[in-house]
Amino acid sequence: MHIPFISADTVRERVPMTAAVDAIEQTLRDGFDTSSAHPRSSVPLDHGSFLLMPAEIAGTAGVKVASVAPDNPAVGLPKIQGLYLLFDGTTLEPTAVMEGSSLTEIRTPALSAVGIRHLAADKALNVVLFGTGPQAYHHVHAAAAVRQISTVTVVGRREEKVTDLVARLTEDGVTATASTDRTAELRDADLVLCCTSAREPLFDGSLVNDDALVVAMGSHEPDARETDDTLLSRATTYVEDVDTALREAGDVRIAVDNGTISATDLHTLGHLVNHGPVEAGGPVFLKTVGMGWQDLAVAQVAYHAEN
Template sequence: MSLPSVTADQIRARVSVKDAVEALDAALQTGFDPATSPARSNVPLTHGSLLLMPAEAGRFVGVKIASVAPDNPAAGLPKIQGTYLLMSAATLEPLAVLDGAALTEIRTPALSALGVRYLAREDAPLRVTLFGTGPQAFGHMAAVASVREIGRVAVVGRTPEKSDEMASRLVGVGFDAYASTSSESVPDADLVLCCTSAARPLFRGGTVRDDAVVVAMGSHEPDVREVDTALVERSTVYVEDVDTALREAGDIVMALGEGGVTADDLRTLRSLVLDGPARPVDGRRGPALYKTVGMGWEDLVVAALAYRS
């Protein structure tokens, strides 16, 4: 059987990040529950691992197969590569093969922007602190700009050179961005975007304003985190799915282990979309923390959108 193949360039041409935000929103609005999505499988291999992410929603089922090869960058190859197989939910007939990396490139910032749409202030341009200088950091700025007006952007990278480079890229596409050498901009930020591979907290949680929003999307491992327990225990915490967060979200898992929160403190993205932001508990007000790890249903929604287009 010869299946249609949708390339990375075709996916980018067919699906804008704004389209992806709307599609994810619509899936939740029309009844999809992420709690029903199968768990991600991690298969160890000699030279890395395979991540298998199956999902079913509406008329489609699919699975993303992502390979993680830590030694690849030294050979000039991508560390993470991926392929997506899209099928009919009714017959399980294969319909198309899509570039998995391009799907991830679009759905991850779109997922973050969906949370920002429901959590961030609308009465003024958002002052942003952006941690990260890679493709996801750049993509997140475009995604957030599709749902909110953006003001000044402070870019915090691992080195001054990387911060300067990312700030220049953002200025080149119309953002008012500048390089920052530390987390000094966090106390003034309306929105803090954590788009890194950091294993330890990027800033002190006590420095975030009570009315700010923090998005942490950089990890899906239980022993890695971008934010500290102080922020988690101060915040109203939103996750894609509680069970998934308790397996994979190190920011949450480690805070639970330190007594900062309990599983009952976690709210879901679905409840945010359907019911709006949760009211402060016992009159307490603090930041909104939106922690994502990436789930198979999100890839499926974007893959189906690219296929239908």
């Protein structure tokens, strides 16, 4: 049996951001039922855990196996590593193995960009970006794939990381600055991107203007959140899947537990893509946690680009 291995560089080469955005959106347009998606599972290990994310879409199956080793950064290794295994959906014959972190790197901001495409104002956007890591960087370029970006204001805990990201974005041709007055900048933001590991709200939700879109993707734990009840009480909220959000999305789960919103207030990306946004006042909030079907949608693009 010969099973091709698709490297991280090849995944990135074969799947430009626009192709990933289109693949995820098309999966929803084709009627994929996110409520039927297999949930992620975690398997504890002596030095960390495995995250398993299986999926099946229209004759293709796959699973991402990610290892989470908290002590790795101390020895110069990534905390999260992984592989994606792609199978024929009928025979379950393995068809490809590909590097997994590159899929996450692409599909996470691509998912956000699907929401941005349908929910953000159709104009050059003033962006406030919370976070300085890889996902923060890639989210700017994902947003730029579907909307024109006017300015990006970077907010982070460590000044040197903020400076480095501003410099990197500037080299890419993005007008980027470091935050000096978070309050004023939030009031002027058209798009707020939350790409952090924060477990408590990053800002006062009353500061977000009524026409803004807030995207939060930084956690998939029920007790961690990047946004507060004030924002959720004002916003029209979209999620990938209602049950998944209630199980994994702290931003949503905590607000529901507090009685600020109810499960019936949640709208799905599938409904958005196929029927358009609901009519409501106030800001819009998109919370994502990442689901296995998104990895599979992007993995198929990487595989079929050569086959």
